Structure formats: C-alpha cells, structure tokens
Amino acid sequence: MLEKIEHLGYAVENLEAAARFYEERFGVEVGEPEEVAEQGIRAMMFRVGESKIELLEPTREDSPVGKFLGKRGPGFHHVAFEVEDITSALRELKDSGVELIDEEPRVGAGGTRMAFVHPREAFGVLTELVERPNGKR
C-alpha cells in the first residue's frame, strides 16, 4: 500500500532561518514559500531523493502546527506516505478499525488528495497518506 515517503513535515518557528540552514549547511535547493490558509501554515520545501522535506511555520497559534509548536517546540511534525488509491486505502483502514482523522480524502498542497491517520494508532507518529495527482510523480 505504501509506495514511498512522499514528504516529512517539520514544524519550525522561522521558515526563512530553517530554509537558510538547510541550503547553506546541506546544499539543498529550497523552493518559494507557499501559504496554505486553510491549514494556517506557510511552507517551504526541498527534495531529498524521491522524497521532500516540508518546513512548516504556523500563521496562527491555534492552527494544528501552531498548537504543536506551543506544546512540543520545533521538530518533526508528520510523515506522508504515497499511496496509489487513497479512497481504497482509507476504506481498508477504517474497515479494520484504524482510527482516522480524515475518513474522506481532502485536497492538499499541489492538488493532491490526502488524509491523516490518528497518531494514537501509528504509535505516536502523525501519519499522512497522499495520492499523487493523475500521472504525476
């Protein structure tokens, strides 16, 4: 069911400082910032092999990433696995009794369809499933 690690999400307090660190120290190329108003974040990302790292800065303290930062401080926030068919993946998980945050896929950055599994189920790791848009890798 899991095709690859699509991305890791890191919660940071200062997007530009984190981006500069990864550019200067690890030689990666970080893209332009993108705001996702619905999720209350600004994001910048860079590629590592077939995966991406998404740096996430909250735009509101009461957004999910804002609350996470307030409680735990900066660090790893979530992992996203690519699946071929998110609708059937969610149905299988639900049928086997796995608690989901999103029982139906919603639209994420770049037009992907995505959903979160509850971190309680996945041994404390907030786990996203994401289906790539038709034909895109």
Added chain:
Amino acid sequence: MLEKIEHLGYAVENLEAAARFYEERFGVEVGEPEEVAEQGIRAMMFRVGESKIELLEPTREDSPVGKFLGKRGPGFHHVAFEVEDITSALRELKDSGVELIDEEPRVGAGGTRMAFVHPREAFGVLTELVERPNGKR
C-alpha cells in the same frame, strides 16, 4: 550532500506490536529483529520506496531511545540521510560551526558509517548522516 532519506527511526514500546500493525494495516514486510547492544535497542525494519522505517524498542531505560520514550512517549525519533562521503560531510559541517553529536563517524547497523548532528542545530529534529558501505545500495 543529501542523497536520499535512508531511514526514519520510530521509538516504540513494543516492537512486535508495532511491526504487526504495519504488516497488517499497511501490507509491508517487516524483517527479523536485530539487537544493537551498544545502543541499547532491538530494531525491526521495513522498506518504503528507497527508504526504510526502523522500529526501535529500548532494551534499557537509560539508553538514548529508552530516555526518549520515558520523556516524550512513542513516536518519531530520528531521520537518517544518506551522504556519499561522511568524513567530508562532517568536516564541512564542523568547519561551518554546526554542533555534532559525533565528530567522527562510528559504525552502525549493517556496517554503515554514521554520525548524528545535534537536534538543536537541525531545528529540533535528531538528524543522522549515513554513508552506505562500498558499492551497496
């Protein structure tokens, strides 16, 4: 410098229960448990694309993963990025003032050479660099 996500390490309380969850719910194939006495862990792992997920159960409360579990509970523990030449990567990082846990590479599971960057530097994410053994992928 960063070739791919080599693996993610998840701290778990019960290795077999976590392995069963990923096998049954996500259809992955989990390998045999391996004990790394020096690090005070038992580990089981599975592949996702070009990366691996390592499930880590402490064998001692005072091991790094044991202390992490006691303080933060189960969840994401570290990310490991593959680099081509760990000696030169560590030298570059050190020369640019990045705080390292391991200034010299040590030998990790499967004969790899690895080292940790301090999580304070990498915005709260415990970050490992790992060089694959000669010619192996």
